[in-house]
Structure formats: structure tokens, C-alpha cells
Amino acid sequence: MSFRSESSAQLARPVTFTILFVAFVLAALAGSRSLGSAAQESTPMPGVHDIGDMPAGNVGLTSVVLARVVPPTAPDQELQLARADVAPGATVSAHTHPGTIALCLESGSVVFGVAMGTVTLTHADNPEAAEQVDAGDETVLQPGDCLTFDATQTVHTLYNPGEAAVIWQAHLYDPDEPPTTFLATPPP
Secondary structure (H helix, E strand, O other): OHHHHHHHHHHHHHHHHHHHHHHHHHHHHHOOOOOOOOOOOOOOEOOEOOHHHOOOOEEEEEEEEEEEEOOOOOOOOEEEEEEEEEEEEEEEEEEEOOOEEEEEEEEOOEEEEEEEOEEEEEEOOEEEEEEEEEOOOEEEEOOOOEEEEEOOOOEEEEEOOOOOEEEEEEEEEOOOOOOOEEOOOOOO
């Protein structure tokens, strides 16, 4: 009986994660709409306290697009689903993307920083509640936590202070635009 309950628990987690992720993709397609807002307590990135302290670009993150489609309701846009593997110590300096993003952390833990703009955060343990993460704030994402945001208006960073992490990301954007634009970082 113990084996069966462990198997059920193992099956329930991916199903719950998938349901949450699909809900956020649909929310991104329908337009970003805050479910509520609350002050976000920030946790500073260990060893990286200023955006200028990060190495330029992407160090230690590899992303693979697993699916793409041109939605009939947005024929000039492309919706991509990507999996990003984030190595321990990985950093992604300040950047933007064209379009809208919904992302969820599958495993590990990463620090997501907002330099400009806002993101909506939902935690795995309370998906009905949402928080706003504002410019100048950082948040530590845990497995099942999800973010949605207008990536054209939100300059953001990423840092992985711990073990390897996996992020799933849905990105609706104009495929004629570069998928990522890094901001110039000041020289040390």
C-alpha cells in the first residue's frame, strides 16, 4: 500500500504542475491581468547586489524550444514552449524579450530580479493568490512558482545560487524580433 500511495503522489505533482502551467499560458494569451497584489519581500542575490555586477549576457543557462505554433487569434505572433536548464552559479544579466512570458520553475531554486517593470508571481502552495514583484525587487522561486509578465516592458535578471534548476517558459512574441535583448552593462 505504501508503494501505491508514493506512486499516486509522484503522479499528482506533474499533473498539478501541468495544470498550473497551462492556466498561466492561457492567462498570458488572454492578456496579463493581476489576480491580486501584495507587497513582495525581496531576498538579495547572494554575491550579486547590483545589476552591473553580473557578467554580461547569459552564463550557464541553456534553453531548448520544444514546441511552437502561430495562434490563429494572433497570426503575426508565435507561441513557443521552452525548457531552460539553469546550472549552479548561472547568471543572466539585465534583458528584455519581445512579447509576453509565462514561466514556471519545475525544480531547483533561482533568484529572479526585476530591474524595471513588474511581474505577477504565484506560489505553488497558493496558486489562487498572486503577488506583484516591482522594479528593484528580487524573489526566490521555488518548484511550482510561476511568473507572468509583459517582457517588452520588464527588464529582468536571473541568478542560481544553488543546485541545478529547470524552468518551463511559454513566450508569445513577434518572431521577426530577436528573442532576447541584453542591456549594456557598465564596465567594472
